[in-house]
Amino acid sequence: MYPELQGDLLEEFLLNVEEFGHVKARWIYRQEVLKMIRPSIVKALKKTTNSTFFGMLQINIKLAFRSLLKQKLYTAINIGGLAMSIAVSTLILLYVQSETTYDSYHPNKDRLYRLAVDRTYPDHVSQYARTPVSMAEQAAIDFPEIETYSKIFLNNGGVNVTYDNETFLENNFIAADRNFFEVFGVNLINGKRNEVFSVQNAAILSENAAVRYFGDDDPIGKILRSDLGDLIVTGVAENTPKNTHFKFDVMVDFEILDLGYLQKPNFLNFGVFNYLLLKEGVDVDVVNKKFDQLVENYAAGEIERRLRMSFADYKASGNGYNYYLQPVQDIHLNSHLEGEFQVNGNLTYIYIFSAIAVFIIILAVVNFINLATARSTERAKEVGIRKVMGSLKKQLVGQFLAESIFVTVSSTIIGLVAAYLLLPTFNNFADKTIIFQDFISLSTLVLFGLFAVLLGLFAGLYPAFFLSSFQPVAILKGRIIRGKKGQWIRNGLVVFQFLISIVLVCSTLIVGQQMKYMQNRNLGFDRENVIVLQRTAGIKDLETFKTEVKRIPGVSSIGGSSALPGSSELFFGSAFQVTGATESISLNCMVVEDEFLHTMNMNLTSGRFFSKDFEDSLSLILNESAARSLGIMNDPIGQLVMNNQDSGNPEGDKVYRVVGVVKDFNYKSLHNEITPLVIFNNERYLSGSLANLVIKADIRESSNIIRSVENLWLAQAPDQTLIYSFLDQNLSQLYATEKKSGDLFLVFTGIAILIACIGLFGLATFVIGSRVKEIAVRKVLGASTKRVLILLMHDFNRLVLIAIILSVPLVIWFMSGWLEGFAYRIQIGQTWTSFIAGGLIALAIAWVTVSYHSIKAALANPVKNLRSE
Amino acid sequence: MKGTHLGEFQEIVLLTIMVLNENAYGVSIKREIKSRADRAISRGALHTALSRMEDKGLIKSWQGEANKERGGMPKRYYEVTNKGIAALKDAKDIRDQLWNEVPKLRLQHNYA
Numbered sequence: 019m020y021p022e023l024q025g026d027l028l029e030e031f032l033l034n035v036e037e038f039g040h041v042k043a044r045w046i047y048r049q050e051v052l053k054m055i056r057p058s059i060v061k062a063l064k065k066t067t068n069s070t071f072f073g074m075l076q077i078n079i080k081l082a083f084r085s086l087l088k089q090k091l092y093t094a095i096n097i098g099g100l101a102m103s104i105a106v107s108t109l110i111l112l113y114v115q116s117e118t119t120y121d122s123y124h125p126n127k128d129r130l131y132r133l134a135v136d137r138t139y140p141d142h143v144s145q146y147a148r149t150p151v152s153m154a155e156q157a158a159i160d161f162p163e164i165e166t167y168s169k170i171f172l173n174n175g176g177v178n179v180t181y182d183n184e185t186f187l188e189n190n191f192i193a194a195d196r197n198f199f200e201v202f203g204v205n206l207i208n209g210k211r212n213e214v215f216s217v218q219n220a221a222i223l224s225e226n227a228a229v230r231y232f233g234d235d236d237p238i239g240k241i242l243r244s245d246l247g248d249l250i251v252t253g254v255a256e257n258t259p260k261n262t263h264f265k266f267d268v269m270v271d272f273e274i275l276d277l278g279y280l281q282k283p284n285f286l287n288f289g290v291f292n293y294l295l296l297k298e299g300v301d302v303d304v305v306n307k308k309f310d311q312l313v314e315n316y317a318a319g320e321i322e323r324r325l326r327m328s329f330a331d332y333k334a335s336g337n338g339y340n341y342y343l344q345p346v347q348d349i350h351l352n353s354h355l356e357g358e359f360q361v362n363g364n365l366t367y368i369y370i371f372s373a374i375a376v377f378i379i380i381l382a383v384v385n386f387i388n389l390a391t392a393r394s395t396e397r398a399k400e401v402g403i404r405k406v407m408g409s410l411k412k413q414l415v416g417q418f419l420a421e422s423i424f425v426t427v428s429s430t431i432i433g434l435v436a437a438y439l440l441l442p443t444f445n446n447f448a449d450k451t452i453i454f455q456d457f458i459s460l461s462t463l464v465l466f467g468l469f470a471v472l473l474g475l476f477a478g479l480y481p482a483f484f485l486s487s488f489q490p491v492a493i494l495k496g497r498i499i500r501g502k503k504g505q506w507i508r509n510g511l512v513v514f515q516f517l518i519s520i521v522l523v524c525s526t527l528i529v530g531q532q533m534k535y536m537q538n539r540n541l542g543f544d545r546e547n548v549i550v551l552q553r554t555a556g557i558k559d560l561e562t563f564k565t566e567v568k569r570i571p572g573v574s575s576i577g578g579s580s581a582l583p584g585s586s587e588l589f590f591g592s593a594f595q596v597t598g599a600t601e602s603i604s605l606n607c608m609v610v611e612d613e614f615l616h617t618m619n620m621n622l623t624s625g626r627f628f629s630k631d632f633e634d635s636l637s638l639i640l641n642e643s644a645a646r647s648l649g650i651m652n653d654p655i656g657q658l659v660m661n662n663q664d665s666g667n668p669e670g671d672k673v674y675r676v677v678g679v680v681k682d683f684n685y686k687s688l689h690n691e692i693t694p695l696v697i698f699n700n701e702r703y704l705s706g707s708l709a710n711l712v713i714k715a716d717i718r719e720s721s722n723i724i725r726s727v728e729n730l731w732l733a734q735a736p737d738q739t740l741i742y743s744f745l746d747q748n749l750s751q752l753y754a755t756e757k758k759s760g761d762l763f764l765v766f767t768g769i770a771i772l773i774a775c776i777g778l779f780g781l782a783t784f785v786i787g788s789r790v791k792e793i794a795v796r797k798v799l800g801a802s803t804k805r806v807l808i809l810l811m812h813d814f815n816r817l818v819l820i821a822i823i824l825s826v827p828l829v830i831w832f833m834s835g836w837l838e839g840f841a842y843r844i845q846i847g848q849t850w851t852s853f854i855a856g857g858l859i860a861l862a863i864a865w866v867t868v869s870y871h872s873i874k875a876a877l878a879n880p881v882k883n884l885r886s887e
Numbered sequence: 888m889k890g891t892h893l894g895e896f897q898e899i900v901l902l903t904i905m906v907l908n909e910n911a912y913g914v915s916i917k918r919e920i921k922s923r924a925d926r927a928i929s930r931g932a933l934h935t936a937l938s939r940m941e942d943k944g945l946i947k948s949w950q951g952e953a954n955k956e957r958g959g960m961p962k963r964y965y966e967v968t969n970k971g972i973a974a975l976k977d978a979k980d981i982r983d984q985l986w987n988e989v990p991k992l993r994l995q996h997n998y999a
Binding site: 020021023024025026027029030032033049050053054056073266472 | 912
């Protein structure tokens, strides 16, 4: 500190002692000194001292920069590899972050749960995301732990909404309880929370929908025409966030819906999404345990009334309801039930991707270590000279660490920039809308900085100590560094890299095999050349429409049905009982027209299809599973089956005759087993419910056919949207998550291989570089170029082979877990081709990478390498 | 004019130095300000202001004699340079001008 400042302080202190006394004077003095800590004074302080630490750091950075510039290829490989892996890992991080933050926007997200059910049938278990209307309501009354509840109903197949002669099919059309805006974290932009449901036919639009219908006009009070009648817009809500398990564009009051049996108070029909908000501090398990009692109290009576059997007997025959609560934030990653809002994400993939991100970084670090040690021969002289000039080992370590930190920091910067630039492409690819700016904050930047420095320290540690431990005398004498000591580390690192690459390659190939298997599996019906029209219930004269469609050239047949393969939520449940049997079982049902089964080209095992020649209003066709469940597998045809009065059959008990058994076909996705199915004829049963038409047609003519269909549709149902699709595409949509993940897998695999190759390239430089003289001697003594080449390749083959052998059990372990998610899958034994292909790919890549150095070394003129000894 | 704008604190310090005439050093400046403006400032803040103004050439300083009372530490005396006086004058002129132009109306209005 300046002497005059010290003097002033002291003088003032003495004056203060006189004025205020010793104690206060000291206190003032201390404060004064503390207040001295300000830039103008401290800066002046620094000028007077000279820190060797900062000085050395400056020099180290300068030296690092110079030595990196000297070896441009090496630097490019190093920084490029690391930057690439950081970019990829950042993208994965963003992806994982966006996947794991689903539904975190609800105000009471920690207490909000969705009710789900495991429905046990005598021969299988179905898991449903939708539960009966009265469950949540009754639970809120009976359980003191529940604060409130809210229901959401999703109209599958969408609702047509018209304004100003423009019709949109709203697929995200939901009906909700009036407390929706209190329970869920969606905010109203326009309209008041307690008023939006004040009129009966109120509709609340999302921002997007409001703009779609009204543009810049004020939507409040406008009237929309819809399939459900006129709706008055009372509010506009902000768009549901991207990462939510449900979204909506139009919302109406649950009470105005006319859903018939699904909406009437009941405890049996899985129709709505029930959400429960628990009171604070309540343990979910306590609530979960209470649902059994709820079923016993309310659902049991309903079952007994409908089926005329005691609930105890019903349970004894293998039926059961196991209700449980799902934390709302877990739904996206952990819930894969039937009847979800949308295809949810998969936690396994999150783990896999995170692991890949870590591995890719490790691979790049391994490269760094490998390349740094590989260059030790070149840098040995430098180290020797430095040591002779008096460098301490500590200083050399510092220099090498500075170099590696410089590399990692610049790679991190490049990597982040690359990730930013690649994000739009990645969003497109992974079907996400991640915004980079959301992710970048001061804390993440600091974390990345810290990460870069730590990475540099970690990656630089081994090379730094390895290089700085050379004996100067030995180096300067010209002895070649053999580096036998570090051999196992370097080889181990390469094996590790190849292990990961091979595991990724094999896994990708197996994923591909399974996807192909699913695409080619005989599902029990034709999926090619089938055009599907949805929402055909709006057509006024269906018969005429069908006859006219049939006349279109290229169309061979057409048939209607209530549900389609792949749309599992459209199959309804109903209870059946073989006459004479005491127990009744619930089976999935669909209603079809005479021509449907023929159009889909399904196979009969016995009996006949529905036909115009017969009166089929009281006929049934079963699938094989259903015949088995009913216990009439041996002699099904002509059996009488009673359809008990229940939700699917409100008309009362009715006896049907089984006229045919159809071979089991996959009407759900291949994740699930085929479950029993009963097929009604539309001649009598629920004749209005044929919502879909399938058209068997020549797919080459599809554009013409669709144009003709469109015209016919327009004439018949002008205010209905025509929705057509191709059955095979609909079905592959069921595996969209797998497809997407498979594609991502492929990209990551490619990058991992690339990075592994860089590592191998580095190793080849080192190994062959240290054997130049040996090769020269061999050639002088008469070895052919080929012979030398084989010798050099041998080492690398060995490493790759070890990696292949180690990878096999890993892949088997990984992939059998993945395959278990499919009820219909390839056996792991069938995947041997993938292993061979994966191994060969790894070997081939290794050869190509190494060949550059090997061939160069083998072709070199031995004289050149032996001349200077 | 750039660079010679005076901060309010700087202005007070400059004036105080001029008032103290020959005897302007750390403690005396600080005490004078305390007694006249009833403003307790820390020695550190004063140092910052002084060294900045010295950098700008508004004041100059010299080291005084070593003094036993002060534990053998010398005093640093300050004096306002001509440039400093000019800057002070500028500041005063600007204020006077502004005061002159404040409309009388407003005063009347306030009293009305």
